[in-house]
Amino acid sequence: MTAHATSNLPVIWITGASSGIGKAFAQQYAKDGAHLILSSRQVDELEKLKSELTSFSNGDILVMPLDLSAGDGSLQKKTEEAWAWKNKVDVLVNNGGISQRSLFLETDMKTIRRLLEVNLFGALALSRFILPSMVNQGSGHIIVTSSVAGKFGTKYRSGYAASKHAIQGAFDSIRQEMYEHNIDITLVCPGPIKTAITQNSLTGDGKAFGKMGDLHTHAMDPNEMLRRIWPKIKARKEEITISGPKERLALLLKRAAPGILNRILKQSKVV
Numbered sequence: 181m182t183a184h185a186t187s188n189l190p191v192i193w194i195t196g197a198s199s200g201i202g203k204a205f206a207q208q209y210a211k212d213g214a215h216l217i218l219s220s221r222q223v224d225e226l227e228k229l230k231s232e233l234t235s236f237s238n239g240d241i242l243v244m245p246l247d248l249s250a251g252d253g254s255l256q257k258k259t260e261e262a263w264a265w266k267n268k269v270d271v272l273v274n275n276g277g278i279s280q281r282s283l284f285l286e287t288d289m290k291t292i293r294r295l296l297e298v299n300l301f302g303a304l305a306l307s308r309f310i311l312p313s314m315v316n317q318g319s320g321h322i323i324v325t326s327s328v329a330g331k332f333g334t335k336y337r338s339g340y341a342a343s344k345h346a347i348q349g350a351f352d353s354i355r356q357e358m359y360e361h362n363i364d365i366t367l368v369c370p371g372p373i374k375t376a377i378t379q380n381s382l383t384g385d386g387k388a389f390g391k392m393g394d395l396h397t398h399a400m401d402p403n404e405m406l407r408r409i410w411p412k413i414k415a416r417k418e419e420i421t422i423s424g425p426k427e428r429l430a431l432l433l434k435r436a437a438p439g440i441l442n443r444i445l446k447q448s449k450v451v
């Protein structure tokens with residue numbers, strides 16, 4: 181591909197790119213043709229992904245490590261670095277996140293704050309710092325990996341559901357403010373997807389759960405998830421739900437008969 185052709189490729193910045201859904205986002209964008217910025221904490225995993233993508237991608241790839249809980253100053257610098265790479269960012273995929281496996285009464289407040297710091301404030305900070313440049317640019321797309329836990333809470337997920345409900349509300353507001361600036365917001369709400377999310381989930385004292393749960397062992401593969409939602413991502417849909425039949429039914433009940441859903445969830449054995 182000529183230098184001129186590659187200079188027209190979009191720049192896509194993905195957080196949580198070292199694993200699961202973020203990695204699948206990177207693979208899908210690389211197939212389409214894009215310059216990619218890969219972010220998360222594990223540099224080795226990001227470098228491995230870069231080598232894999234370089235074998236077929238026609239765009240450039242920048243590994244840019246970051247910790248979503250590092251605070252506003254650090255995340256502002258990362259945003260400036262990301263923008264400076266190609267003097268633009270067309271799409272920010274706020275995907276990095278952690279889940280929870282602990283009852284509320286067995287969860288330290290610092291664990292709940294960590295869930296909100298990574299899942300909510302990390303994504304809000306990157307968006308807050310990049311949006312002024314997107315507004316100047318006159319275009320942009322922010323994708324957020326929320327969850328069906330952003331629609332209804334279940335046992336063992338109080339902090340996680342709080343972070344995902346908050347992110348839904350925040351980005352609904354941001355979408356309305358960004359409409360006049362030609363910037364789109366897409367909230368993706370997956371049900372269980374087969375990734376390392378359960379192993380990496382926080383227990384009450386903040387340590388990793390460390391094992392795969394039943395819910396995710398037979399869940400959808402992340403590449404299959406991306407394949408299914410890709411046309412909607414490209415169409416910049418406002419919200420995309422991708423889940424199995426149980427979660428689809430729960431979402432329906434949440435809207436049409438929330439009392440029935442609450443009764444079912446109170447008696448359910450979620451872990």
Ligand SMILES: NC(=O)c1ccc[n+]([C@@H]2O[C@H](COP(=O)([O-])OP(=O)(O)OC[C@H]3O[C@@H](n4cnc5c(N)ncnc54)[C@H](OP(=O)(O)O)[C@@H]3O)[C@@H](O)[C@H]2O)c1
Pocket residue numbers: 195196197198199200201202219220221222223225246247248249275276277278279298325326327328369370371372373374375376377378380396
């Ligand atoms: N899998 C599911 O069933 C499911 C369902 C609904 C929503 N989601 C959401 O999908 C997103 C991706 O999760 P996944 O399923 O792909 O899980 P995963 O395999 O555990 O991946 C999580 C990603 O987030 C990154 N991350 C975690 N803490 C971070 C931090 N402090 N700073 C920067 N990056 C951090 C991890 O990278 P490092 O360890 O390298 O930092 C990793 O790349 C999350 O927002 C999750 O809530 C997942």
